[in-house]
Amino acid sequence: MTRGDKLLAVGILLTAILAIAFPRLHSSLFPVATSSTRAVIKAQGKIVREVDLSDRGGRSIFVVNGRVGPSTLEVEGKRIRMKEANCPDKICVRQGWIENPGESIVCIPGEILIRIEGTAPLDAVTR
Amino acid sequence: MFSTRRLVFLSLLVALGSVLHVVEGLLLVPLPFPGVKLGLANIVTLFALHLYGFRAGMAVATARVFLGSLLGGVFLSPGFFLALSGAVACTLIMAILLKYTSCFSLIGISMAGAVGHNLGQLLTASLILRSSAVFYYLPVLLLAGVPTGIFTGYILKSLLDRLEKTGQLRGMTSE
DSSP states (O other): OOHHHHHHHHHHHHHHHHHHHHHHHHHHHSOOOOSEEEEEEEETTEEEEEEEOOSSOOEEEEEEEETTEEEEEEEETTEEEEEEOOOSSOHHHHTOOBOSTTOEEEETTTTEEEEEEEEOOOSOOOO | OOOHHHHHHHHHHHHHHHHHHHHHHHSOOSSSSTTOOOOTHHHHHHHHHHHHOHHHHHHHHHHHHHHHHHHHTOTTSHHHHHHHHHHHHHHHHHHHHHHHOOSOOHHHHHHHHHHHHHHHHHHHHHHHHTOGGGGGGHHHHHHHHHHHHHHHHHHHHHHHHHHHHTTHHHHHHOO
16 A cells, blocks of 8 residues: 555545544534434435424334335334335345434435434424 | 457456446345445456556446346346446546546555445435435445455455466557
8 A cells, every 4th residue: 555545544534533423522512402303204305204203102103105115114212213125125124223313214225215303492482 | 449359358347347246236234334335346447447548447337337237137226326326436536546646556546436436326316315314324435435445456456466477467458
């Protein structure tokens, strides 16, 4: 390996580590109080479902229709996962549970996207 | 155009690349992240780029994706477009570095190619899913790109050394 190679490797690794560490550091230094998180589920470009992930210990299973047929999603308390899918690679299923805002599960063959969003608490609500 | 002799070598490289492309698709990397793989087919692309230049490298990379996807039965599926955009982006980056820089060995170029592959793929994935959420995977893919890039670059280097030593390399590059 030449000097250039080593610098490139270090550069890529540093970028990756910073990209992983910075959001975590930022949210622990400047915590934004999130009252609840929700999972936004998109299939083939459209939002098909939004699930409230506030921890009520509830467990629910539902089906989302993607490009390659139905996929089964499971919500358990604050976390969500792809339980079963018809896609060939099953990467989405192997990814397991996600629960933090910003995390996502992507199923490319099924064109399904699960993304967790935090909702900031409201000061007041007028009706 | 390419001479007949060169055309034969390029065809062999396309065949080799297609096989590696399919084999790689069958190997499951035990990581829950999409797109983390060794990039074995990239050895062939970089070989073609290094010996025969940009046009040959791009031809080998795209032909390999088309044939590999047909063999794997995923032609024109989202996975095919991901593979195609990854291969094109990777080839472009490696070609630019090969031509305009001299501070990288084939190992560094292969690493940069891995990063280019991931960027191209994520760009297409975000277009397919109409969401930028896939870039959440980028840091992990970058981390994985360094060892896999070194691995494939090292294999290519050993291959070239061996071909050089046995005198076969001259036969492959002569017109």
